[in-house]
Amino acid sequence: AQSVAQPEDQVNVAEGNPLTVKCTYSVSGNPYLFWYVQYPNRGLQFLLKYITGDNLVKGSYGFEAEFNKSQTSFHLKKPSALVSDSALYFCAVRDRDTGRRALTFGSGTRLQVQP
Amino acid sequence: IAGITQAPTSQILAAGRRMTLRCTQDMRHNAMYWYRQDLGLGLRLIHYSNTAGTTGKGEVPDGYSVSRANTDDFPLTLASAVPSQTSVYFCASSDGGSDTQYFGPGTRLTVL
Numbered sequence: 444a445q446s447v448a449q450p451e452d453q454v455n456v457a458e459g460n461p462l463t464v465k466c467t468y469s470v471s472g473n474p475y476l477f478w479y480v481q482y483p484n485r486g487l488q489f490l491l492k493y494i495t496g497d498n499l500v501k502g503s504y505g506f507e508a509e510f511n512k513s514q515t516s517f518h519l520k521k522p523s524a525l526v527s528d529s530a531l532y533f534c535a536v537r538d539r540d541t542g543r544r545a546l547t548f549g550s551g552t553r554l555q556v557q558p
Numbered sequence: 559i560a561g562i563t564q565a566p567t568s569q570i571l572a573a574g575r576r577m578t579l580r581c582t583q584d585m586r587h588n589a590m591y592w593y594r595q596d597l598g599l600g601l602r603l604i605h606y607s608n609t610a611g612t613t614g615k616g617e618v619p620d621g622y623s624v625s626r627a628n629t630d631d632f633p634l635t636l637a638s639a640v641p642s643q644t645s646v647y648f649c650a651s652s653d654g655g656s657d658t659q660y661f662g663p664g665t666r667l668t669v670l
Contacts, residue, residue: 445620486661544589544657550600
């Protein structure tokens, strides 16, 4: 079985400050890990993914995430938050050692960036 | 390139009625998925299709059916809608490798 936990329902940060959105995962084998962002009344947009190799993954809009195998974490980060980053963020996992192709999503974290 | 389109954008439906949500992709992806999004629960997989002609059940398949007659289309049918099926429904597709999924804009369905 595969699962994802996003322990924070909401994260508040001031514009210009660094932000972190937390994600931990559980899979039987090795993971593919993803971050998606959802703006109001929109579908999910792909931000970045970890497949293999470098543990620090860079994605769209200045976001990055660090894969930590020992802590089974894949936290999303950005050095300087923008008000326009305010949205709902989802972490997702897929076990690459099984035939299952569908992703398992976390419950989402709402990021609120204050001006 | 449109990516993934879904129709309708929103719908209010009486309980007991039959409803088909449409999903079309123009990326020639071989895999397609249906999710429902409910507050506090994230996205839950309803059904999936790894390739045209095959389908499979996800986490919450009861009350829903799908078909995959060709690569581009993956309709989701509610045979007899119930209020607990009130949700936002998202269709997605992916194409091999790490299977990055790309999502449609969603259908907001209200069952009264």
